[in-house]
Amino acid sequence: MTEQHDVIVIGAGHNGLVCAATLAKAGRKVLVLERAAQAGGAARTRAFAPGFSVSSGAHLLTxxxxELISELQLQRHGLRLAARELATVSLQADGRHLITEGPHASGPGLSAEDEQAFARFHADTAAYAAILAGAFGRRPPRLVDNDWHDRFGLLKLGWGIRTLGRDRMREVLRIGLMNIHDLATESFTDARLQSAVAFDAILGTGMGPRAPNTVMSYLYRRTADAFGRRGPALPAGGMGAFSAALAAAASARGVDIRLNAGVRTIRVEDGQATGVVLDTGETLSAATVVSNADPRSTLQGLVGYRELDAGVVRRVEGIRMRGMAAKLHLALDALPSFTGLDAARIGERMVLGSSLHGIEEAMNASKYRQFSPEPVLEFCIPTVHDSSLAPAGKHVLSAVVQYAPVDLDGGWTPTARAAFEAAVMARLESVAPGISALVSASELLVPPDLEQEFGMRGGHWHHGEISVDQLLMMRPIVLHAQYAMPVDGLWLCGAGAHPGGGVMGLAGHNCAREILRGRKGA
Ligand SMILES: Cc1cc2nc3c(=O)[nH]c(=O)nc-3n(C[C@H](O)[C@H](O)[C@H](O)COP(=O)(O)OP(=O)(O)OC[C@H]3O[C@@H](n4cnc5c(N)ncnc54)[C@H](O)[C@@H]3O)c2cc1C
Known part of the structure; x- marks a missing residue:
């Protein structure tokens, strides 16, 4: 088997699968090696209680x-969406919930001025995010030592900003590095609208609304519009079914996928990657090795720092990847009822974010390796749309909860876990009285569990924080941002590479295209 493959991809996360499928389409013989028993990385479905299944990491396809769905023919390979273009309900303890659907915001007492301001804000941020999205689909351009492709990329970026027109161009330069707290408070008077916007900027990060860069992380989230996704979707069967369709698409193109095949080491000879050694000791060779693992696991864990320059090691050690998001899964005997919420809205994306100040306070605790007694969360009840995940009449609630620091002071002991779960349940009770009595089973996954289950260092959503100093030509580290790693023949195709995380597939797609271009290391 060893001699038959041109490329070995380490990891069958969604990016590894997209990368493999793209390489295979161009005629490369590709072998994917995945440590877990299931493909998909942090986009998997699994049972957490008898009869109840859930998307155990990522839960919304955003x-x-x-274009990539069509290119990979995922529908032909089994992808079905149980729901698409979900609205977001920002839940309020007094039942005066705010609902956003694309450019429309509504809710009791929302002023016409704020409604219009939100529509304008939505249109403006969509235009700014579209420029970012354009850059996401290409390798990030080098500023020095660039070639025509990089220059074209830079030109496109500049041209994109130019075509915004004078007013928007000035505005994007003004707000680009601002914090979302300041932008939200200057844009809206309604506190619910301010915190709803702020929540989307901090989800999946370790930042609070007052952190510089959070307008950038908001725009990052808004790139979804440019990819044709005007609201979150739920794959039928959970995210694991989405990944299964990806794996089927890759297999149909001739990719070999081996599950339960953990890679212990990337073999390096004279500065060139030559293959891998599995946990079992088996050795496999290929001229090109691609890693879907995060950058630190790849370069420290699989390659070993002894193969790298001190400068590279310092930069890899400097990547901020402190996981802050936990998952809570609840098996429910019946649908809960949310005070003041129309029952027809119970299947939407829900956000329990508190005020701008409350979100900041929840983050503040994490700075000191604590969690706040009032965590903030995003959740959904996928079984409203997809009965395959629970027994008839029963339901599953899937929540992403912040801020749960990976390095909690004293560790995530059973007592700490119980206290955190109780804090989340108290928040849910505040908007859905009686929900606790419906819970027949629960599962809490804190960042060390996510690290263990998905192999992502620090349990970090993006394999490295999304902030200006870790984006574009700085991702994962300067001088190695075009997927080729500092070892010839070794490439990085996961969320730690440009453009970053979320189930987006572009890191894997761009990486494959760079390998096919035959640049350094191919
Ligand atoms: C709690 C949480 C909630 C999230 N919610 C969402 C959401 O709702 N929507 C969204 O879009 N994104 C969400 N994300 C982010 C999203 O899940 C990730 O950004 C995405 O999964 C990254 O994909 P990837 O393919 O780059 O890497 P991963 O999904 O991390 O996959 C990497 C794969 O490599 C394998 N691997 C690693 N090392 C080895 C080795 N040595 N040998 C063999 N295999 C190896 C791993 O087992 C894994 O399968 C969430 C993340 C978390 C943690």
């Missing part, structure tokens, strides 16, 4: 481009 960014994967429609």
């Amino acid at each position: 960014h994967f481009p429609e």
Whole structure:
């Protein structure tokens, strides 16, 4: 088997699968090696209680481009969406919930001025995010030592900003590095609208609304519009079914996928990657090795720092990847009822974010390796749309909860876990009285569990924080941002590479295209 493959991809996360499928389409013989028993990385479905299944990591499909779905023919390979273009309900303890659907915001007492301001804000941020999205589908351009492709990329970026027109161009330069707290408070008077916008900027990060860069992370989230996703979608069967369709698409193109095949080491000879050694000791060779693992696991864990320059090691050690998002899964005997919420809205994306100040306070605790007694969360009840995940009449609630620091002071002991779960349940009770009595089983996954289950260092959503100093030509580290790693023949195709995380597939797609271009290391 060893001699038959041109490329070995380490990891069958969604990016590894997209990369493999793209290489195979161009005629490369590709072998994917996955440590877990299931493909998909942090986009998997699994049972957490008898009869109840859930998307155990990512739970909403927000960014994967429609174009890539067609290109990979995922529908032909089994992808079905149980729901699409979900609205977002920002839940309020007093029942005066705010609902956003694309450019429309509504809710009791929302002023016409704020409604219009939100529509304008939505249109403006969509235009700014579209420029970012354009850059997401290409390798990030080098500023020095660039070639025509990089220059074209830079030109396109500049041209994109130019075509915004004078007013928007000035505005994007003004707000680009601002914090979302300041932008939200200057844009809206309604506190619910301010915190709803702020929540989308901090989800999946370790930042609070007052952190510089959070307008950038908001725009990052808004790139979804440019990919044809005007609201989150739920794959039928959970995210694992989405990944299964990806794996089927890759297999149909001739990719070999081996599950339960953990890679212990990337073999390096004279500065060139030559293959891998599995946990079992088996050795496999290929001229090109691609890693879907995060950058630190790849370069420290699989390659070993002894193969790298001190400068590279310092930069890899400097990547900020402190996981802050936990998952809570609840098996429910019946649908809960949310005070003041129309029952027809119970299947939407829900956000329990508190005020701008409350979100900041929840983050503040994490700075000191604590969690706040009032965590903030995003959740959905996928079984409203997809009965395959629970027994008839029963339901599953899937929540992403912040801020749960990976390095909690004293560790995530059973007592700490119980206290955190109780804090989340208290928040849910505040908007859905009686929900606790419906819970027949629960599962809490804190960042160390996510690290263990998905192999992502620090349990970090993006394999490295999304902030200006870790984006574009700085991702994962300067001088190695075009997927080729500092070892010839070794490439990085996961969320730690440009453009970053979320189930988006572009890191894998761009990486494959760079390998096919035959640049350094191919
Ligand atoms: C709690 C949480 C909630 C999230 N919610 C959402 C959401 O709702 N929507 C969204 O779009 N995104 C969400 N994300 C982010 C999203 O899940 C990730 O950004 C995405 O999964 C990254 O994909 P990837 O393919 O790059 O890497 P991963 O999904 O991390 O996959 C990497 C794969 O490589 C394998 N691997 C690693 N090392 C080895 C080795 N040595 N040998 C063999 N295999 C190896 C791993 O087992 C894994 O399968 C969430 C993330 C978390 C943690």
